[in-house]
Amino acid sequence: MSEFVEQCREEWRRIGVPDPLADEMAADLASDLGEAEAEGVSAEEFLGSSAFDARSFAASWATERGIVPTPPTRGKARRRPVVLVVFTTVAALALIIAAALLLTGEPKVSVVTQRPHVVPMPGPTFVPPAPGGRVLHAGASAPVEWMLLLLAIVALGFAAWLWSSRSRPRPPGIQT
Amino acid sequence: MAVGTQRTTELLRGVLDLCLLAVMDEQPSYGYEMTKRLRDRGLAIVGEGSIYPLLGRLEREGLVDTYRAASNGGPPRKYYRPSSAGRLALALGVSEWRAARDAVDAVLAPVKVEVAS
Numbered sequence: 001m002s003e004f005v006e007q008c009r010e011e012w013r014r015i016g017v018p019d020p021l022a023d024e025m026a027a028d029l030a031s032d033l034g035e036a037e038a039e040g041v042s043a044e045e046f047l048g049s050s051a052f053d054a055r056s057f058a059a060s061w062a063t064e065r066g067i068v069p070t071p072p073t074r075g076k077a078r079r080r081p082v083v084l085v086v087f088t089t090v091a092a093l094a095l096i097i098a099a100a101l102l103l104t105g106e107p108k109v110s111v112v113t114q115r116p117h118v119v120p121m122p123g124p125t126f127v128p129p130a131p132g133g134r135v136l137h138a139g140a141s142a143p144v145e146w147m148l149l150l151l152a153i154v155a156l157g158f159a160a161w162l163w164s165s166r167s168r169p170r171p172p173g174i175q176t
Numbered sequence: 177m178a179v180g181t182q183r184t185t186e187l188l189r190g191v192l193d194l195c196l197l198a199v200m201d202e203q204p205s206y207g208y209e210m211t212k213r214l215r216d217r218g219l220a221i222v223g224e225g226s227i228y229p230l231l232g233r234l235e236r237e238g239l240v241d242t243y244r245a246a247s248n249g250g251p252p253r254k255y256y257r258p259s260s261a262g263r264l265a266l267a268l269g270v271s272e273w274r275a276a277r278d279a280v281d282a283v284l285a286p287v288k289v290e291v292a293s
Contacts, residue, residue, distance in 0.1 A: 064232035
Protein backbone atom coordinates (compact mmCIF):
# COMPACT_ATOMS: atom_id res chain seq x y z
CA MET A 1 0.00 0.00 0.00
CA SER A 2 1.41 3.40 -0.92
CA GLU A 3 2.52 5.87 1.69
CA PHE A 4 -0.34 8.18 0.69
CA VAL A 5 -2.95 5.50 1.33
CA GLU A 6 -1.28 4.56 4.60
CA GLN A 7 -1.45 8.20 5.76
CA CYS A 8 -5.15 8.23 4.86
CA ARG A 9 -5.66 5.06 6.93
CA GLU A 10 -3.98 6.71 9.92
CA GLU A 11 -6.21 9.76 9.61
CA TRP A 12 -9.37 7.67 9.32
CA ARG A 13 -8.32 5.72 12.40
CA ARG A 14 -7.66 8.96 14.26
CA ILE A 15 -11.05 10.53 13.46
CA GLY A 16 -13.01 7.36 14.16
CA VAL A 17 -13.97 5.98 10.76
CA PRO A 18 -15.13 2.38 11.27
CA ASP A 19 -12.54 -0.15 10.06
CA PRO A 20 -14.73 -1.82 7.37
CA LEU A 21 -15.42 1.55 5.74
CA ALA A 22 -11.77 2.61 6.04
CA ASP A 23 -10.72 -0.69 4.45
CA GLU A 24 -13.14 -0.15 1.58
CA MET A 25 -12.02 3.41 0.93
CA ALA A 26 -8.35 2.50 1.18
CA ALA A 27 -8.80 -0.38 -1.28
CA ASP A 28 -10.62 1.84 -3.78
CA LEU A 29 -8.02 4.57 -3.48
CA ALA A 30 -5.12 2.12 -3.81
CA SER A 31 -6.68 0.55 -6.92
CA ASP A 32 -7.28 3.95 -8.51
CA LEU A 33 -3.78 5.21 -7.70
CA GLY A 34 -2.30 1.97 -9.07
CA GLU A 35 -4.24 2.29 -12.31
CA ALA A 36 -3.25 5.95 -12.67
CA GLU A 37 0.41 5.10 -12.10
CA ALA A 38 0.25 2.29 -14.66
CA GLU A 39 -1.10 4.78 -17.21
CA GLY A 40 1.62 7.30 -16.43
CA VAL A 41 -0.71 9.70 -14.64
CA SER A 42 0.88 11.27 -11.59
CA ALA A 43 -0.88 11.40 -8.22
CA GLU A 44 -1.01 15.20 -8.55
CA GLU A 45 -2.73 15.01 -11.92
CA PHE A 46 -5.22 12.56 -10.48
CA LEU A 47 -5.84 14.06 -7.04
CA GLY A 48 -4.91 17.69 -7.56
CA SER A 49 -3.32 19.43 -4.60
CA SER A 50 -4.86 16.78 -2.33
CA ALA A 51 -1.92 14.61 -3.35
CA PHE A 52 0.27 16.74 -1.05
CA ASP A 53 -1.99 16.59 2.00
CA ALA A 54 -3.20 13.07 2.67
CA ARG A 55 -4.68 13.89 6.08
CA SER A 56 -6.89 16.74 4.87
CA PHE A 57 -7.92 14.69 1.86
CA ALA A 58 -8.85 11.69 4.02
CA ALA A 59 -10.73 13.81 6.57
CA SER A 60 -12.62 15.65 3.84
CA TRP A 61 -13.64 12.43 2.11
CA ALA A 62 -14.85 10.80 5.33
CA THR A 63 -16.71 13.93 6.42
CA GLU A 64 -18.45 14.34 3.09
CA ARG A 65 -19.50 10.70 3.19
CA GLY A 66 -21.03 11.34 6.59
CA ILE A 67 -19.06 8.66 8.38
CA VAL A 68 -17.57 10.99 10.97
CA PRO A 69 -19.44 13.67 12.89
CA THR A 70 -18.93 17.19 11.60
CA PRO A 71 -17.31 19.24 14.36
CA PRO A 72 -19.51 22.16 15.44
CA THR A 73 -18.36 25.53 14.23
CA ARG A 74 -16.57 27.61 16.84
CA GLY A 75 -19.09 30.41 16.59
CA LYS A 76 -22.01 28.10 17.25
CA ALA A 77 -20.19 26.36 20.09
CA ARG A 78 -19.54 29.71 21.78
CA ARG A 79 -22.98 31.22 21.21
CA ARG A 80 -25.07 28.44 22.69
CA PRO A 81 -23.61 28.46 26.23
CA VAL A 82 -23.99 32.26 26.38
CA VAL A 83 -27.68 32.01 25.47
CA LEU A 84 -28.12 29.18 27.96
CA VAL A 85 -26.39 31.08 30.77
CA VAL A 86 -28.58 34.15 30.18
CA PHE A 87 -31.74 32.02 30.01
CA THR A 88 -30.86 30.15 33.21
CA THR A 89 -30.00 33.39 35.05
CA VAL A 90 -33.29 35.04 34.07
CA ALA A 91 -35.25 31.96 35.11
CA ALA A 92 -33.45 31.81 38.47
CA LEU A 93 -34.06 35.52 39.10
CA ALA A 94 -37.74 35.10 38.27
CA LEU A 95 -37.94 32.22 40.74
CA ILE A 96 -36.28 34.23 43.51
CA ILE A 97 -38.49 37.27 42.92
CA ALA A 98 -41.68 35.20 42.82
CA ALA A 99 -40.70 33.33 45.98
CA ALA A 100 -39.78 36.56 47.79
CA LEU A 101 -43.09 38.18 46.86
CA LEU A 102 -45.01 35.17 48.08
CA LEU A 103 -43.03 34.83 51.31
CA THR A 104 -43.11 38.48 52.36
CA GLY A 105 -46.90 38.40 52.10
CA GLU A 106 -47.18 42.15 51.56
CA PRO A 107 -50.83 42.95 50.75
CA LYS A 108 -51.06 44.21 47.27
CA VAL A 109 -54.77 44.95 47.25
CA SER A 110 -56.83 45.66 50.30
CA VAL A 111 -60.54 45.91 50.68
CA VAL A 112 -62.46 47.48 53.45
CA THR A 113 -65.17 45.19 54.72
CA GLN A 114 -66.76 47.68 57.10
CA ARG A 115 -67.15 51.07 55.51
CA PRO A 116 -68.22 54.17 57.38
CA HIS A 117 -71.22 55.89 55.98
CA VAL A 118 -69.96 58.71 53.81
CA VAL A 119 -71.63 60.99 51.42
CA PRO A 120 -70.49 60.13 47.95
CA MET A 121 -68.24 62.83 46.52
CA PRO A 122 -67.66 63.38 42.85
CA GLY A 123 -64.26 62.36 41.59
CA PRO A 124 -61.81 59.73 42.84
CA THR A 125 -61.35 59.57 46.58
CA PHE A 126 -59.27 57.42 48.91
CA VAL A 127 -61.15 56.05 51.85
CA PRO A 128 -58.91 54.79 54.68
CA PRO A 129 -60.17 51.88 56.69
CA ALA A 130 -62.19 52.86 59.69
CA PRO A 131 -60.60 52.36 63.12
CA GLY A 132 -61.33 48.83 64.19
CA GLY A 133 -62.46 47.87 60.69
CA ARG A 134 -61.07 44.67 59.14
CA VAL A 135 -58.63 45.00 56.34
CA LEU A 136 -58.32 41.82 54.38
CA HIS A 137 -55.71 40.77 51.91
CA ALA A 138 -57.76 40.10 48.88
CA GLY A 139 -54.86 38.38 47.11
CA ALA A 140 -55.76 39.91 43.78
CA SER A 141 -52.10 39.88 42.72
CA ALA A 142 -51.27 36.46 44.17
CA PRO A 143 -52.17 34.54 40.98
CA VAL A 144 -49.61 36.62 39.09
CA GLU A 145 -46.92 35.69 41.60
CA TRP A 146 -47.90 32.04 41.46
CA MET A 147 -47.85 32.16 37.67
CA LEU A 148 -44.40 33.74 37.75
CA LEU A 149 -43.21 31.04 40.16
CA LEU A 150 -44.64 28.31 37.97
CA LEU A 151 -43.11 29.78 34.83
CA ALA A 152 -39.73 30.15 36.55
CA ILE A 153 -39.81 26.51 37.68
CA VAL A 154 -40.71 25.31 34.18
CA ALA A 155 -37.98 27.50 32.64
CA LEU A 156 -35.40 26.22 35.11
CA GLY A 157 -36.39 22.63 34.36
CA PHE A 158 -36.00 23.31 30.65
CA ALA A 159 -32.61 24.94 31.26
CA ALA A 160 -31.50 21.92 33.31
CA TRP A 161 -32.54 19.61 30.48
CA LEU A 162 -30.58 21.72 27.95
CA TRP A 163 -27.48 21.68 30.15
CA SER A 164 -27.69 17.92 30.66
CA SER A 165 -28.19 17.33 26.92
CA ARG A 166 -25.05 19.38 26.26
CA SER A 167 -22.94 17.30 28.59
CA ARG A 168 -24.15 13.95 27.19
CA PRO A 169 -21.75 12.39 24.66
CA ARG A 170 -23.27 12.27 21.17
CA PRO A 171 -23.30 9.19 18.98
CA PRO A 172 -21.07 9.48 15.92
CA GLY A 173 -24.07 9.70 13.58
CA ILE A 174 -22.71 7.33 11.01
CA GLN A 175 -24.57 7.26 7.73
CA THR A 176 -23.49 4.54 5.40
CA MET B 177 -1.61 29.05 -8.46
CA ALA B 178 -2.00 31.04 -11.68
CA VAL B 179 -5.05 33.28 -11.96
CA GLY B 180 -6.42 31.35 -14.94
CA THR B 181 -6.07 28.00 -13.20
CA GLN B 182 -7.67 29.35 -10.04
CA ARG B 183 -10.67 30.67 -11.97
CA THR B 184 -11.07 27.35 -13.75
CA THR B 185 -10.99 25.58 -10.39
CA GLU B 186 -13.64 27.88 -8.98
CA LEU B 187 -15.85 27.56 -12.04
CA LEU B 188 -15.55 23.79 -11.90
CA ARG B 189 -16.35 23.64 -8.21
CA GLY B 190 -19.93 24.67 -8.82
CA VAL B 191 -20.63 22.17 -11.57
CA LEU B 192 -18.28 19.24 -10.94
CA ASP B 193 -21.06 17.30 -9.24
CA LEU B 194 -23.17 17.71 -12.39
CA CYS B 195 -20.27 16.57 -14.56
CA LEU B 196 -19.80 13.48 -12.40
CA LEU B 197 -23.51 12.68 -12.48
CA ALA B 198 -23.48 13.16 -16.25
CA VAL B 199 -20.55 10.81 -16.92
CA MET B 200 -21.88 8.11 -14.60
CA ASP B 201 -25.31 8.50 -16.18
CA GLU B 202 -23.78 7.61 -19.55
CA GLN B 203 -22.16 4.56 -18.02
CA PRO B 204 -21.66 3.44 -14.39
CA SER B 205 -18.06 4.22 -13.46
CA TYR B 206 -15.53 3.95 -10.64
CA GLY B 207 -13.52 6.90 -9.33
CA TYR B 208 -10.46 6.92 -11.55
CA GLU B 209 -12.53 6.01 -14.61
CA MET B 210 -14.60 9.15 -14.09
CA THR B 211 -11.54 11.40 -13.95
CA LYS B 212 -10.27 9.79 -17.18
CA ARG B 213 -13.53 10.44 -18.94
CA LEU B 214 -13.60 14.03 -17.73
CA ARG B 215 -9.99 14.51 -18.82
CA ASP B 216 -10.76 13.08 -22.27
CA ARG B 217 -13.25 15.93 -22.67
CA GLY B 218 -10.82 18.56 -21.55
CA LEU B 219 -11.81 18.75 -17.90
CA ALA B 220 -8.68 18.08 -15.90
CA ILE B 221 -9.22 17.96 -12.17
CA VAL B 222 -7.18 20.94 -11.14
CA GLY B 223 -6.42 22.59 -7.86
CA GLU B 224 -7.86 20.82 -4.86
CA GLY B 225 -10.59 19.24 -6.93
CA SER B 226 -10.25 15.60 -6.01
CA ILE B 227 -13.49 13.85 -6.83
CA TYR B 228 -13.57 11.52 -3.82
CA PRO B 229 -15.09 13.94 -1.29
CA LEU B 230 -17.62 14.95 -3.93
CA LEU B 231 -18.54 11.34 -4.62
CA GLY B 232 -18.86 10.89 -0.86
CA ARG B 233 -21.29 13.79 -0.66
CA LEU B 234 -23.36 12.50 -3.59
CA GLU B 235 -23.52 9.13 -1.86
CA ARG B 236 -24.53 10.66 1.48
CA GLU B 237 -27.26 12.70 -0.20
CA GLY B 238 -28.66 9.65 -1.93
CA LEU B 239 -27.94 11.00 -5.40
CA VAL B 240 -25.93 7.95 -6.43
CA ASP B 241 -26.29 4.21 -6.10
CA THR B 242 -23.15 2.11 -5.73
CA TYR B 243 -22.24 -1.49 -6.31
CA ARG B 244 -19.06 -3.54 -6.48
CA ALA B 245 -17.97 -5.30 -9.61
CA ALA B 246 -14.74 -6.58 -11.08
CA SER B 247 -13.03 -4.14 -13.41
CA ASN B 248 -11.20 -5.23 -16.55
CA GLY B 249 -8.80 -7.78 -15.10
CA GLY B 250 -8.33 -5.71 -11.97
CA PRO B 251 -9.65 -5.88 -8.42
CA PRO B 252 -13.35 -5.31 -7.67
CA ARG B 253 -14.16 -1.61 -7.87
CA LYS B 254 -16.91 0.53 -6.47
CA TYR B 255 -19.12 1.66 -9.34
CA TYR B 256 -21.35 4.71 -9.15
CA ARG B 257 -24.52 5.49 -11.07
CA PRO B 258 -27.14 8.19 -10.50
CA SER B 259 -30.14 7.25 -8.39
CA SER B 260 -33.57 8.52 -9.44
CA ALA B 261 -33.00 11.52 -7.15
CA GLY B 262 -29.62 11.97 -8.79
CA ARG B 263 -31.15 12.05 -12.27
CA LEU B 264 -33.63 14.65 -11.12
CA ALA B 265 -30.82 16.71 -9.57
CA LEU B 266 -28.86 16.38 -12.81
CA ALA B 267 -31.78 17.60 -14.90
CA LEU B 268 -32.40 20.58 -12.62
CA GLY B 269 -28.70 21.36 -12.40
CA VAL B 270 -28.21 21.29 -16.16
CA SER B 271 -31.15 23.63 -16.58
CA GLU B 272 -29.64 26.04 -14.01
CA TRP B 273 -26.22 25.78 -15.64
CA ARG B 274 -27.59 26.59 -19.10
CA ALA B 275 -29.49 29.61 -17.79
CA ALA B 276 -26.40 30.88 -15.96
CA ARG B 277 -24.14 30.21 -18.95
CA ASP B 278 -26.50 32.07 -21.31
CA ALA B 279 -26.69 35.05 -18.95
CA VAL B 280 -22.90 35.21 -18.60
CA ASP B 281 -22.50 34.84 -22.38
CA ALA B 282 -24.89 37.72 -22.91
CA VAL B 283 -22.67 39.91 -20.77
CA LEU B 284 -19.32 38.71 -22.05
CA ALA B 285 -20.14 38.20 -25.75
CA PRO B 286 -19.61 41.85 -26.80
CA VAL B 287 -16.16 41.91 -25.18
CA LYS B 288 -13.43 42.04 -27.80
CA VAL B 289 -10.33 40.32 -26.63
CA GLU B 290 -7.10 41.74 -27.95
CA VAL B 291 -3.85 40.25 -26.85
CA ALA B 292 -0.86 42.52 -27.29
CA SER B 293 2.09 40.67 -28.74
